[in-house]
Amino acid sequence: MAIETLLIVNKSGGLIYHRNFGEACEKRKKLTSNDYLIIASTLHSILAISGQITPRALKLNQDDIDYTIPYVPGVGMPSSDSSNNSKMSKLGSFKGDDYFKESFTSWNKSGLRQLSTDQFTMFVYQTLTGLKFIAISSSVLPKNNEMETSKNLNLANQIGDNFLRKIYCIYSDYVMKDPLYSLEMPIKSENFDKKVQEMVYNVQ
Amino acid sequence: MTIYSFWIFDKHCNCIFDKEWTIPSQPRSGTTNSKQNENVAKLLYGLIFSLRSITDKISSDPVDFLSQKNRIRSITTGKCRVHLFETATGFWFALMTDFKQDDYYDILNHIYKNIFVRFISLNYISPSDFVENEDEKGGQGIRKINNKNFINNLELFLSPLIS
């Protein structure tokens, strides 16, 4: 799964981080930062609006939708035969070899979670504090010609959620603990950039 | 594999047909073209429209004349999934389902080809453009598809899928 763009939107809808990865972005149209700002605020409002669209059948039945997202191991972690023999974990304030190891509940109960098109798939992860992490990946899910239930899209959704939650962990380390960072402002941290780059590289 | 509702939008931003299944086991239940769904229709249209504009901005241009523009296949929210099908004439077919199925392209294609085209477009009496004057453009239209053949065939086709 190749991640092409990462956007972080704060709780008022302003874009605080935007980064393109990989050579595939050369093919895409060159968008100015203003365009990205517009995209970010549009997505922010769409997230809110999509919460209103609930089919009546769901409202009547009140089926309990399972909001837990299972842990998908190895998303964004370097391969196990890498020659790192440093004893200290490289994960900042997280002990062990991965940021988290158990399944977690999604805080995004009714907003937009995934958009799949012909050329890319967009994942949205919303945190409890209203921060939104948006990843645009160039992987496209194959069309399923049979009528049986397929798990491709759901699995991709889980991988996307796991990945974005790890980006959230990196954010809580390198952005929140930076003395010169003020909340809700654009992120200008080299450490954060480096860690995100590593993780995107590992996912590919 | 539950289908919750089915919507058709035209190029004038109007919703010209909507059908909602409330009790999954009975395909004839539910509402057709109800007034209560008007607001939901507008929200849904706005959602699809804004996501399409974002997609157009982000995606690359088609390489040659024959390859298609980037189209939206599905939108997943926390509670349901909306599958989208666009026709060249500007109609949008939206199907709201649960999370079990990835892609409803074939079903929507079939609905378009065999049901919509047959009973609406090729129908001499039914209007091709559901807008009759300038007031009904831009989301203000009130005409809906009431063709019994269309509705019956739609229910017949979708009933084995609603479980």
Next chain:
Amino acid sequence: MSTDNIIYPSTSDDSFKRPNHGYDYTKGAKSHTTIESSSINYPTKIYNDSLVANRKEVSLSSMAFLFQQMIIHFHKDSKTVHEFEEKLLTNGFQIGSKLLELLNFRSSINPTNSSRTSTFLSSNTNLPTPKMQSQTSYDTTSGNSSIPSNNAVISKTTTQNTISNQEAASTSHYSSIANTINKMKRRDLKILDILQFIHGTLWSYLFNHVSDDLVKSSERNNEYMIIDNNPVLTQFINNNIKNSCNYFMCGIINGFLNNAAFICKVTPHRMPTENSDERIVYLIKFDSQVLERENLRFSS
């Protein structure tokens, strides 16, 4: 008046300082007998805590947040970078001076079972200052012995005796930490000795591992370097103020050495290698009098 000359015990509880008679507008009218009815003010538990190391781990996130707030506070108050670094240095200095005493004491204790358990802690928390009580118990026993024997009085004396026995036991508890020390660690007089102590004991106390290298500079006689490949405290800070924030650690080393009578100046320098990008070198420059003293005492 007469209350001015009383030296109050150092506690965190301020009610010692308020006179028990007189009108306190926050509490209302008081009577004279409130000395017994008011709650007994125990001195803070921190003096009863055991000095022996309990391996405690602190969450790195909370430490990082505290450190971050400290930096923001100093950064706001200082007008120049130099002032900011001086403030961090001073704060680290205070920590370093205290650590010298504590670590030297802990390294003197023999690692036996009795000294490592927390029995010291549990036996002392319930008792008020034994000294005060033991004085009163001695007074009453001496007072009672003059009164002719009475049933009630005998029982009172026996209870007093048991209390005084308990006091003796607790005082013996108090002294038993010192009992485990056979030979107190001598003060480090040589430069290399104390630098080894920093490299080994101080670093493992702070970061759970020894520092990565201890180097004597080849160019100048009075310069030594302690190397840390991954500075833990400043790992989340960005490079524009990262080197200034390392002055805190320099302050700890500086306080440690200055209190041990090795006057010096410590500065941090960033020297990345291919293995470690964040490698920090703490450069320690000893004063000329220290070198002179070393030469006089230890040169053959």
